[in-house]
Amino acid sequence: MSAMLEWLDPIRSFLPLLLTLLVTLLLLGTAHWLLLGRHPDLGNERRFPRQLVLLGLSLLALVILILVLPIEAGARNQILGLLGLLVSAAVAFSSSNILANLMAGVLLRMTRPFRIGDFIRVGEHFGRVSERGLFDTEIQTENRELIALPNTLLVSQPVITTQSSGTIVFTTLSLGFDVHHATIEPLLLQAATQSGLHEPFVHVLEIGDFSVQYRVSGFLDESRRLISARSDLCRAVLDVLHGARIEILSPTHMVQRPQPAGTQVIPPEPGRVRATDKVDAEELVFDKAEQAERMSIERKGLRAEIEALEAELKAAEDATRESLMLRLEALRERLQSLEQATPEDENGAR
Known part of the structure; x- marks a missing residue:
């Protein structure tokens, strides 16, 4: 009997660790489902802050597991110190510019000074926003050039935004x-x-x-x-x-030709000019920004329609539930394809 109790002692010492591991896994799984799992239609911009929350929870869970390890306090402190060293090394080896741009990208998503499709001016740069990334923001200029502006530039300098309402x-x-x-x-x-x-x-x-x-x-x-x-x-x-x-x-104004007194320099009015097809300059110059804005507007419309259908589905009768579910599934598939697509993909598909 005493031999069996001695054999069970190591298991008893690891029991708190096993229980803590199960609880943390359950909590992390629940948090993942609440933040991401039940929202498959979230875009990258809306997923990013939720992913940061999950990363913080995962690090917290790792620290809790280390604290309940059945080891001596000195060894536990050494493991915590090693973990801190690894995190510090990851931050140190990462470029300070990368970290600063990442934090600036988070700030821009919180303050939202502009959206995709807006005209912005930052210093000597002027154009329409075509993409918003974690580390930089891409604008399309009047010459159809694409310029990637670091997010730190958009945070440290005034940003002039032309309102889409006029x-x-x-x-x-x-x-x-x-x-x-x-x-x-x-x-x-x-x-x-x-x-x-x-x-x-x-x-x-x-x-x-x-x-x-x-x-x-x-x-x-x-x-x-x-x-x-x-x-x-x-x-x-x-x-x-x-x-x-x-x-x-x-x-x-001085010209090098003699002119009679009272002569006016006004070009003659042109005669009948053959009508030509007018080119939509904005559609040609800002093609990527135009398509990115259309995709953004369509995503917002689809999300609103999906929410309305989900509310309607809860109160629907059995006879109409199947048609509503089919329509809801089609809208979700379209939204998912838009979330994963880029403006170049949409231009190629059209």
């Missing part, structure tokens, strides 16, 4: 003192309206030594047309002022 488009020009501002302002307002802007207004910015500087502005309700809207406004200003026989020329 923005102000403006242009400036200088005119001589020989034309009264009461004549100029209605023409500039007409040009802004003609270019498609709403609620236009004009400011006199500066009275210089040789000219007066004006700025005409208007509201653009479709921000994706920002580049074309600026060009359209400048074109309309030229057409309207030249049509009114107002010379857009610096008073200090």
Whole structure:
């Protein structure tokens, strides 16, 4: 009998460890199901903070298991010290820039200063957001170039975001003192309206030594047309002022050809021009950002539709449950394919 009790002593010493292991595995499994398992439609951006929580819980569980090991206190402290050393070494060997960009990426996801498809300006960089990563944010410029901006740059410098709900488009020009501002302002307002802007207004910015500087502005309700809207406004200003026989020329302008007194430098109005197909510049220049924005909007719509169907399914009768479940499954498959796809994949599929 005593020999059997001596044989059971090692098992008794490991019993707290086994119970703690079972409890921690059960808790980690439950946490994984609550955070990720029951949400298969989560995108990478929404999964990332939940994965960080699971990582922290896993490290905490490992420390608890070490604390309940049936070993001497000195050995336990050595194991904890070794674990701390390994974690410190992992952080030390990792580049400080990588860690800083990771933390900046987490901060940007919390504050959300911009979203995919928005126009942003950071320092000398301007473009539309096409991707948001853990370490950098990708924008597509007016030249269709893709620039990866480190997340630390977006946190350390001011970020100017053009709201998707609309923005102000403006242009400036200088005119001589020989034309009264009461004549100029209605023409500039007409040009802004003609270019498609709403609620236009004009400011006199500066009275210089040789000219007066004006700025005409208007509201653009479709921000994706920002580049074309600026060009359209400048074109309309030229057409309207030249049509009114107002010379857009610096008073200090000097030419090397003799001109009779009172000559105005205004181009002649063109005759009938053959209509050409107008190219959608934004669709061509910001193709990746456009597709990324469409995918983001579609994902949000699918999530809302899935939530509505799930609520409807709980209250549905047996006769309609099967059709609702089939529709719900189709929506989930589409959402999952969007979560895993990139804008290039979607462009290739279309």
